[in-house]
Amino acid sequence: MSRIAVVGCGAVGRSVVDLAGDHGHDVVAVADSQGAAVDPAGLETRAVLERKAADGAVGDAAPADALAAPYDVLVEATPTTLGDAEPGFSHVARALSRDRHVVLANKGPVAERYGDVRELEAASRGSVLFEATVGGAIPVLGTIDDYGPERITAARGVLNGTANFVLTRMAAEGLDYEHVLAEAQDMGVAEADPSFDVEGTDAALKCVILANVLACGEREFTLDDATVEGITRVPGSALDLAAEDGRTVRLVGEATADEVRVGPRLVPDTSPLAVSGTRNVVQVETAHADGIDLSGRGAGGPETATAVLADVGRLPPLD
């Protein structure tokens, strides 16, 4: 149905390449930081992924060749960067200047330069969607879009699986933060440098994106506008005390059209916010239909790629 170019070949990018055919799309270009594979007639995706696994590079073309390929939709899946959100932002700009659609898995452009992205989109026949940037496989932005962002009063949720895994294990085992973090690092759930997750930055970026959507252009948010506290100072004793009271602690992010806040919050054990392990949840408050709770896997290659490909399917045909 669409010709896709995938820029960025980490777990998400590779899963998009892997699953695109199953969704009826042709992959015409794949780029990593080293090189690119391009075929306007559609790449043999299995061969591209095998080469990436064997050589660490997807192909012999220059990475920039992927941006020039004859795609309908550019999937931007390079790592999230802060500040100028480069090189992701330039990739978005290039695609929109060619009147092509963009689907983002990279949070940077819509968290740090939302106004710039929307301005370029307004001047383009292409559109930008970014379901995968908030809550992985959970259909958060699609739901907000369908129900109308101007009729959503707030969104809050548990949006970082690593932090939630740590809090869940601390509560279940009565262990301290440092102990559980080391365990999570051994299991590969936490990165060697876990600060992006445990300091709340990742959850805050997702809430900034939600606030940008809910503000409908009335106001622009970046990470600097968020009030953020992580979980590194949550003592095990706080979880014990909460448990005695039928509650637990979760790293909760909240976004409205006016504010972004992320921090540890006491939530009842029976609250939808009390998700366990690496699962994420988002509560969308609507003007006329009360709250809608959406939960699922917030990270992972195939999970996030599923959201990317849902976006690809939502885009209107280009003329």
Add this chain to the structure above:
Amino acid sequence: MSRIAVVGCGAVGRSVVDLAGDHGHDVVAVADSQGAAVDPAGLETRAVLERKAADGAVGDAAPADALAAPYDVLVEATPTTLGDAEPGFSHVARALSRDRHVVLANKGPVAERYGDVRELEAASRGSVLFEATVGGAIPVLGTIDDYGPERITAARGVLNGTANFVLTRMAAEGLDYEHVLAEAQDMGVAEADPSFDVEGTDAALKCVILANVLACGEREFTLDDATVEGITRVPGSALDLAAEDGRTVRLVGEATADEVRVGPRLVPDTSPLAVSGTRNVVQVETAHADGIDLSGRGAGGPETATAVLADVGRLPPLD
């Protein structure tokens, strides 16, 4: 954005009329069983609703005049009927024959005559959407559509608020079915004739619709294909026993491309299926992104109208 005709003026139809303007749409016709109000330039919806409240009739035109009005989208919100699904089915057929879109709040046409509806849709430039027929405000069908029904392996959930209210009260108060049902009838949560809800028929119709979607045309389901057991024979003692074991009983419906089953099931207290009161929940099992849980209000005028208007927004422009 769209010109809407609303046929059926119960709680859902009236809420659609009430909220359409807020979504940017014009209501050009409204019909109840007695009459209709039609204005190709857009009705004064407040006046129509006030007249309906005062007189019991929306206007002096014939009901059939609404079906002939110059609308883009017909919202079919007459009561669900079984078997031939009339008069809803004929309303759908008429709109599609005029190359217009249809949004259903009425379950009948897609539960009992899904193949006929899809056949008429294939011959029309109009499309048929029916988010409001399953789980009220919960974005179940939109999510399945975005992720691709062929990549959804199953959907299960608690889809009848009345039955769930009765089970929740039975468990919380230790009361018998008959006692709680009488209370629910006093509160207006249960109908004078509650059989449609407590016998599982309503939940089964929703699961039949889900199965029709998941089957992607490979097979057609009607209520006759569903294995259905209600909650009328669940003894209070069963809920007590379940509670001792950290579990409860819920009326759970399950749909796959091959089967529809509805009946009381034991579920853990911590399961997403253990929703309380009139809330509904649906678990969507995906091929590549694990399970996604969606919960919210499954009934109510504004809630269901929100789903109807989300569908209206998803429809492509008519040429």
